[in-house]
Amino acid sequence: MSDLQARTRYEPTEAEPRITERWLAAGLHHPEPEGTAADNYAIAIPPPNVTGALHMGHALNGAIQDTLIRWHRMRGKRAKWILGTDHAGIATQTQVEKLLKSEGTSREEVGRDEFTRRVWEWREQYGGTIVGQLRRLGASCDYDEERFTLDAAYHDAVLKVFVELFEQGLIYRDNYMVNWDPGSRSAISDLEVEDREVTDTLYEIAYPLSDGDGEVVVATVRPETLLADTAVAVNPDDERFAHLVGRTVVLPIVGRELTIIADEYVKTDFGTGCLKITPGHDPNDFEIGRKHGLDELSVIGEDGRMSADAGEYAGLSALEARERIVATLQEQGLLRGSEPYVHTVPFSHRSGERIEPLVSLQWFMRMDELAAPAIDVVRDGRVRIHPPTQSRRYVDWLENIRPWCVSRQLWWGHQIPVWYRGDAASGGEGETYVGMEPPPGEGWTRDPDVLDTWFSSALWPFATLGWPQDTPELRAFYPTDVLSTARDILFLWVARMVMMGLRFAGDVPFTDVYVHSVIQAPDGRRMSKSLGTGIDPLDVISGGPRPPVFAGTGAHPPHDPGEFPAYGADALRFGLLAMSSTQDVRFSEDRVQQGQQLANKLFNASRFVLLRVANAGIDPGDGAPVPDRVEDRWILSRLTAFQEETASLLDEFDFAKAALGLYDFVYGELCDWYLELIKSREVDAALGATLVHVIRETLVTAHPFIPFVTEELWSHLPAADDTLLAGTQATPADPSLRDPAAEEAIAAVITSVQELRGWRDAAGVKPGASIPARLRSDMGEEALALVARLARLEWADDGEVAGTVTVPGGTIEILASELVDPAELARKRDARAGDLRKEIARAEGKLGNEGFVAKAPEAVVAAEREKLERLQAELAELGTE
RNA sequence: GGGCGCUUAGCUCAGCUGGCUAGAGCACCUCGCUUACAACGAGGGGGCCGGGGGUUCGAGUCCCUCAGCGCCCACCA
Numbered sequence: 001m002s003d004l005q006a007r008t009r010y011e012p013t014e015a016e017p018r019i020t021e022r023w024l025a026a027g028l029h030h031p032e033p034e035g036t037a038a039d040n041y042a043i044a045i046p047p048p049n050v051t052g053a054l055h056m057g058h059a060l061n062g063a064i065q066d067t068l069i070r071w072h073r074m075r076g077k078r079a080k081w082i083l084g085t086d087h088a089g090i091a092t093q094t095q096v097e098k099l100l101k102s103e104g105t106s107r108e109e110v111g112r113d114e115f116t117r118r119v120w121e122w123r124e125q126y127g128g129t130i131v132g133q134l135r136r137l138g139a140s141c142d143y144d145e146e147r148f149t150l151d152a153a154y155h156d157a158v159l160k161v162f163v164e165l166f167e168q169g170l171i172y173r174d175n176y177m178v179n180w181d182p183g184s185r186s187a188i189s190d191l192e193v194e195d196r197e198v199t200d201t202l203y204e205i206a207y208p209l210s211d212g213d214g215e216v217v218v219a220t221v222r223p224e225t226l227l228a229d230t231a232v233a234v235n236p237d238d239e240r241f242a243h244l245v246g247r248t249v250v251l252p253i254v255g256r257e258l259t260i261i262a263d264e265y266v267k268t269d270f271g272t273g274c275l276k277i278t279p280g281h282d283p284n285d286f287e288i289g290r291k292h293g294l295d296e297l298s299v300i301g302e303d304g305r306m307s308a309d310a311g312e313y314a315g316l317s318a319l320e321a322r323e324r325i326v327a328t329l330q331e332q333g334l335l336r337g338s339e340p341y342v343h344t345v346p347f348s349h350r351s352g353e354r355i356e357p358l359v360s361l362q363w364f365m366r367m368d369e370l371a372a373p374a375i376d377v378v379r380d381g382r383v384r385i386h387p388p389t390q391s392r393r394y395v396d397w398l399e400n401i402r403p404w405c406v407s408r409q410l411w412w413g414h415q416i417p418v419w420y421r422g423d424a425a426s427g428g429e430g431e432t433y434v435g436m437e438p439p440p441g442e443g444w445t446r447d448p449d450v451l452d453t454w455f456s457s458a459l460w461p462f463a464t465l466g467w468p469q470d471t472p473e474l475r476a477f478y479p480t481d482v483l484s485t486a487r488d489i490l491f492l493w494v495a496r497m498v499m500m501g502l503r504f505a506g507d508v509p510f511t512d513v514y515v516h517s518v519i520q521a522p523d524g525r526r527m528s529k530s531l532g533t534g535i536d537p538l539d540v541i542s543g544g545p546r547p548p549v550f551a552g553t554g555a556h557p558p559h560d561p562g563e564f565p566a567y568g569a570d571a572l573r574f575g576l577l578a579m580s581s582t583q584d585v586r587f588s589e590d591r592v593q594q595g596q597q598l599a600n601k602l603f604n605a606s607r608f609v610l611l612r613v614a615n616a617g618i619d620p621g622d623g624a625p626v627p628d629r630v631e632d633r634w635i636l637s638r639l640t641a642f643q644e645e646t647a648s649l650l651d652e653f654d655f656a657k658a659a660l661g662l663y664d665f666v667y668g669e670l671c672d673w674y675l676e677l678i679k680s681r682e683v684d685a686a687l688g689a690t691l692v693h694v695i696r697e698t699l700v701t702a703h704p705f706i707p708f709v710t711e712e713l714w715s716h717l718p719a720a721d722d723t724l725l726a727g728t729q730a731t732p733a734d735p736s737l738r739d740p741a742a743e744e745a746i747a748a749v750i751t752s753v754q755e756l757r758g759w760r761d762a763a764g765v766k767p768g769a770s771i772p773a774r775l776r777s778d779m780g781e782e783a784l785a786l787v788a789r790l791a792r793l794e795w796a797d798d799g800e801v802a803g804t805v806t807v808p809g810g811t812i813e814i815l816a817s818e819l820v821d822p823a824e825l826a827r828k829r830d831a832r833a834g835d836l837r838k839e840i841a842r843a844e845g846k847l848g849n850e851g852f853v854a855k856a857p858e859a860v861v862a863a864e865r866e867k868l869e870r871l872q873a874e875l876a877e878l879g880t881e
Numbered sequence: 882g883g884g885c886g887c888u889u890a891g892c893u894c895a896g897c898u899g900g901c902u903a904g905a906g907c908a909c910c911u912c913g914c915u916u917a918c919a920a921c922g923a924g925g926g927g928g929c930c931g932g933g934g935g936u937u938c939g940a941g942u943c944c945c946u947c948a949g950c951g952c953c954c955a956c957c958a
Contacts (some may be wrong), residue, residue, distance in 0.1 A: 181957095202958080219958055267957060284956040343957085346921055358942060389885075393953075396884085400954095487953080522893085524951080565920085578906085579893075583886070584952070587895050590907045593920090598917070610916030660905075675917075754924090761924045767913055798939080839902055844898095851938030860900050860939095867902085 004610060004716055010603035012568025012596075013542060015712045020135060022711070028727045030144040031078035033472035036249045042477035043069060044461045044510070045141060046485050046493070047149065049088035050641040051095050054133035055588065056519045056527055057486055059537035060580060063573040064484050064655055066139045066652045070704035072138070072481075073649055074730045080477050082464050083139060084147030085127060089453040090184050090192070092102070092351040112411050112448075119412050123148075133538060138569045140726065144229035147464045149456045150414070157463040158456045159417045159436050161504055166434045170366045171406070175296070175427070177286040178405050180358040182304030183351020186409040187362055187491075189452060193355055195344040198464035203326060204272060204336045207232060207249040210257055215509045217240070217336050218250055219271030221343070222281070223329065224321040225255055227310055230253050230298040231277040233288060236262035237443065238273055252334050253325065256389050263288050281356050296359050296530035301468040302409075304356055315670070318356075343469035361427050363407040363416060370499040371398040377508050380820050383498060385513045386653045387582040390490065397491045398465035406452045413450030420445055458496035461509035468504075482663040483510040486518055514653045517580040519587050527587070535587060540564050540572045546589075564589075569730055571595035577659040577705065598663050602702065605671050606713045609691045613718065618688035619716055625737075626686035631749075633742035635674040635694055638665070643701050643733035650704075664701050673750060677786055692718060737859065748779055749786045756791035762828035764821035771819050777810025786813075806874040829878055836875045843868040 016684045021058065023029070025141070044066050048058060065081060073079035093107075096119045100106055106637070107115040127148075127204075147154065165171040166475040178187035200221040200856050214341035216232055216758055229251055234241040241260075248257045266275045279289025280298040289296060301307040306316045313321040329335045346355040375398050377383045380392050385391040407416060421443050422430020437448070465473040479501070485494060494513055501509030520526060523534035528534055535547055567575075574595025579588045590839055613620060627633045642665040642834060649658035674694070696717060703710040703725050714725035765771055773793040775784065787807075788795065799815035803825050846852050846864055853861055 010918095221958070265956080271958055281957080283957085284958080287956075341958095356945085397954080425939075454923085518952090520951095583894095586893065588907085590893065594906055597920075600920070604921090605916035605919085611917075657895085664905085672922090679917095757923065761912075767923070768915070794941085835902080842902075846939080849938055852900095853938080855938050856900070863900085871902090875907080 004607050008604065008607075009845075010463060010709055012570060012599065012708060015567055016136075016138070017124070018707045019708050019711050020138070022724060023140065023144065023726055024135075025726060026651060027144070027722050028073070029081070029140040030142050031080050031476075033390070033476040035078060035476055037475075037477055037479055039067070040083065040476055041072035041079045042480040043080075043482050043484065044082040044464060045084065046482050046483075047086040047147075047460060048085045048130045049091050049455065050085040050123050050130075050148065051088065051092050051362055052130050054130055054137070054537055056535055056537055057301055058130070058134075058517060059572060060519055060576040061141045061486070062134055062137045063483055064514065064580075066137070066573075067577065067655065068482055068484075068650070068703040068708070069140055070707060070726065073726070074700065074703065074728060076644075076729050078476065081141050082147070082461070082477070082480070083131070083134075083141035083143060083145070084149070084460075084464055084749065085130065085452065086457060087123075087148065087150045087413060089408060089410050089413040089450060090186065090188070092119060092122070093410050094184065094350060096412070097415065101316050102601045107411065110138065115411050123561075127175040129609075136538065136541060136569060138573065140707075149460075149463075153413060153466065153469075154456065154459075154463050156436070157459055158414045158451065158465055160468055161500065162417055162451065162455075163434055163460060164504075165365060170369060171363060172366070173361060173363050173427075173432075175359055175361050176364065176387045176403070176405065177283050177357055177359050178362055179346065179348075179351060180302060180353050180356045180360065181348040182302070182356050183348055183353035184410065185302055185358065187405055187407065188348060188350065189405065189454070192349045193346045194349050196344060196606070198241040198345050199340055199342050200345075201338050202271070203329075203339040205252065205276075205329055207252060207274075207276070209244070210248040210250055215845055216260065216274045217246060217272045218274045218276040220276055221341060222278075222318075222322065223325045224263045224306070224318050225299070226251065226276065226312065226325065228278050228280045228301040229256075229276045230279055230289065230297060231258050231267050231292065232292040233263045233275045233277050234260060234273060235266040236264065238266070238268045251330060252332065253443060261288075261292050263292070280359050281357055285522050286357070286359065299357060300356060300574070302358065302360075304353070320355050326855065354710045362405045363418075363447075365404040365406050367401040367499075369402045371495075373502045374398055374495060374498040377498060377502065383508050383511060383513060386515065389582075390487070390513075390515045394495060395786040398495055401720040404452075406455050407447075407449040408452050409448075410450050413453065415456045416447045416449050416451060416455055418447040420447065447471070454492055454496060455653040457493055459504070461497060461501060474505075478505060478509070478537060479507045479677065480510045482512045484514040484516060487515050488518075512653075514854070517582070518575070520578070521795055522589070523702070524586055529768075537572060539668075540567055540589075540592060541569050542566050545857045561589075567592050567595075567596045568599065570599045570708045574598060574659055574706055575662075577655040578663075580656055594663065595659075595706065598666060599706055601671060602666055602698070602706075602709055603713065605666070605675060606695050606699070606716065608675060609695050610716055610718075612683050612689040613688045613692060616688060618683060618685055620685070620688045620692040625690040627690060628686045630742050630745050630780075631674060631677040631786065632687070632690050633739045635669070636690070637739040637743050638669045638674075639694055640696055640733045640735065640737040642669075643697065644735075646701055647733070659705055660734040662705055666698065666702070670694065670848055673746070676790060677749075679747075681790060699725060700728060745780065745783050748808035749783050749790075752779070752787045752805075753811070754804050755791045755807055756793070756812065759803065759828065760791070760867055763803065763814075764824040765819050768792070769819050770794045772799055772817055773816040774801075774813045774815060775810070776813060777807055779807070779809045804877045806877060811877050822871070833875060833878050836871050836878075840868065840871050843871065859875065 014583060015113055045065065053592045069079045069081045086866055127295060139453045162171060179190065181188045202219055202221050203216050203223050204219050205223060206215040206217050218232060232249055244260045248259050251258050254874060265284060275286045277288055277294065279286045279294050279296045281300060299310040300318055304318060306313045306321045308314050313324065348355055375395055378394055385394060417434060418435060419439050419690050424430030424432045438444060462474065462478050465471060465478055484496060495511045501507065524534050525531060532547060536544060539545060543564055544563040546564050548561055571592050575592030579585050579591045625636055629637055645661055646658050678687060699710040699714055707726065711725045770792045774796060790859055796815055801813045802816040802820045803814045805812045843864055847868060
């Protein structure tokens with residue numbers, strides 16, 4: 001209590017680490033695996049990359065998930081927040097390759113085993129960073145059972161799924177066009193590709209007809225792929241070229257004969273209307289080639305250079321080959337034109353290199369059979385997506401799903417459980433074995449490829465719980481309840497978890513998907529390290545440089561963005577929740593500041609109550625409220641409403657409204673009014689009990705949002721002993737505490753006081769002065785006393801009326817005194833009269849409208865009449881002309 | 882090329898199924914260090930709710946259209 005006495009300000013940096021220690025020591029974050037999923041509450045965290053650091057998206061999602069976890073834990077559920085990290089194949093491998101490069105070596109040089117060892121070493125060193133940062137945020141994840149997507153048990157689950165899908169015919173090996181990333185020397189998925197706009201040159205090249213009877217001209221930005229052309233295509237409806245279909249042309253430089261085919265895909269109004277077909281190096285041409293049974297030639301290798309099949313160009317980079325080929329064409333007089341051409345081109349999200357579409361032998365997963373049930377569960381509501389507009393995107397995507405290339409030519413990841421003998425590895429004659437264990441016998445070699453990271457992520461909600469073993473964890477927590485994530489991985493990850501969960505764990509992996517905002521930089525750009533627009537959540541929590549992105553937004557001076565004050569984790573959590581919505585939103589430091597102010601306000605309100613109660617020598621007992629007076633009944637009613645509202649908003653995943661509702665209750669009802677209303681009262685046992693009850697219940701309801709400050713204050717409550725608020729069971733809001741009469745009475749007090757204060761201010765009355773007034777209102781005695789005190793009125797019987805203030809239930813006449821400035825008063829009165837006349841005219845117009853009176857609902861008409869009467873009465877009271 | 886969304890006070894945003902004398906936080910102005918909080922409190926100013934048209938007794942809220950911005954999906958050489 002003494003430290004409460006001394007400190008007038010809540011210091012998050014002092015309190016938060018201390019409180020984190022208490023939480024961890026108590027072990028509340030780790031529930032025993034008992035009961036069934038229906039009794040319990042679980043969320044699987046989207047596993048951050050093991051090498052990653054906490055960014056604003058993690059912080060928002062952490063705040064969301066922790067609010068839900070704490071809320072349900074306090075409602076008596078065993079609440080488990082499944083924690084872990086993702087091995088993140090390409091991202092991690094790239095990091096370690098960079099490290100090796102800085103040491104003057106490479107992964108090829110050190111070899112696969114050593115390289116893998118180095119990655120594990122790296123993981124040991126950096127893997128804990130993000131988990132520590134989550135702890136700093138106050139996230140009550142199950143730190144006792146941290147998973148990793150490369151754990152031995154997890155690895156078994158991954159292999160088992162692969163083998164079973166293979167046995168079920170859903171996984172197969174095929175030559176197919178993939179997005180080849182020359183940077184990481186691996187196939188990557190469509191989802192790891194980003195389109196960038198580049199300026200290329202569009203060349204027009206003549207292909208002479210074999211019979212010498214003219215030529216066709218094709219347009220291309222990649223002349224070097226000409227070496228692998230196997231056809232030329234025109235649109236079947238294109239009359240210009242109809243006579244050419246079926247004839248052949250001579251491929252320049254190479255001399256091969258190509259047939260002119262007809263395909264709908266070719267646009268008649270683009271380029272020359274003739275399209276060179278290169279099935280080996282262009283995804284569209286690949287499709288056309290398959291349709292027409294064309295050869296798939298390849299002249300570019302996996303290193304992005306021209307391959308041996310490119311003949312004299314072998315070994316050149318694609319770009320060099322292009323220049324040489326263009327030059328040759330020019331010499332041969334076959335170049336018909338060239339012009340700059342701006343278009344979008346795929347780049348690897350990871351390595352940043354331009355994607356080289358290549359045909360290669362890869363492992364694929366057939367998705368249609370898996371997708372159908374995943375669509376059904378969203379359609380029939382077994383999985384609910386919030387906001388619901390996202391479910392259409394989900395369904396659309398699944399309905400158009402294509403085979404998934406699951407093999408990656410990396411060393412870091414789950415190595416594919418496939419062995420070859422003979423020439424099977426390269427697609428030739430031989431044996432292929434798929435199984436969890438190496439096959440018996442000699443001469444087998446294992447497929448060197450690993451699985452796409454998302455393959456293992458897709459198993460996350462059940463593999464983390466011990467599947468395929470029938471573990472108590474699995475029984476207690478699967479299916480989980482909520483999956484919270486940003487939009488960008490709805491397909492990449494969420495849809496795949498649903499498919500895998502249904503197929504292997506026998507049920508949906510979660511019942512609700514919450515798709516949260518993307519937090520943009522304050523200027524509306526993406527938050528990104530490379531743009532310098534990123535804001536480190538830890539800097540906001542503990543204080544740190546404010547990035548230059550704040551410059552020019554109006555929030556801060558353009559030159560020196562300065563530093564963030566140490567807002568604390570509560571403030572950041574509150575701010576992020578308050579600014580989030582279903583839209584993308586700009587990061588708002590003001591919202592964070594609002595959270596800081598809320599924490600401080602709550603601290604001081606609690607301090608006020610606890611010190612008062614202590615000074616009065618009251619033992620509030622168990623804190624059961626004893627509502628003596630109207631304002632006590634009012635605050636209990638409002639508290640109950642606030643609790644009910646918070647519960648339903650959280651059920652609807654409306655975190656912004658819930659957070660702002662908390663702020664409004666604490667400021668707008670508890671502090672601004674209730675504590676002011678009771679200030680003059682002597683604290684007796686009844687009032688003490690009510691006050692402590694209200695504070696306690698407020699802390700309980702606020703805790704999931706701002707866990708630190710509430711936990712800190714909880715320890716100061718009279719009955720506190722050593723129990724943690726985080727582990728306290730909230731009792732449901734008691735509807736019998738709702739009291740409409742008290743609400744109406746205090747609402748009248750509040751508007752009266754506000755009116756009177758406004759009047760005083762306008763009339764130039766000193767804030768501290770009490771002024772004589774006479775009452776002509778039927779407001780009850782109790783309420784009137786409150787109004788008089790808060791508006792500083794002294795009831796008097798006679799005196800000249802200086803001004804009239806309309807209040808609910810009547811009017812209050814302010815009597816003339818030297819405290820009232822008549823000139824100010826007249827100005828105020830005239831202004832009010834003007835407003836009233838305007839509003840009266842509007843209401844009269846409305847009520848004079850036959851259509852309104854006849855067609856609008858009765859209640860609306862009645863309300864309008866009542867309003868009109870009220871305004872007219874007020875105008876009459878003012879006594880102006 | 883399709884699809885979705887946004888445009889409300891100086892800034893960041895609320896406004897659900899149409900009834901609003903249009904709200905909040907921050908910023909701004911005035912007053913106040915009244916023993917919970919001056920990183921605070923009280924009061925105040927500030928908005929033809931992007932433009933145009935329509936439906937309706939009534940539109941910030943519904944429909945059409947134009948303009949600007951953003952996101953997602955897609956194979957235009």
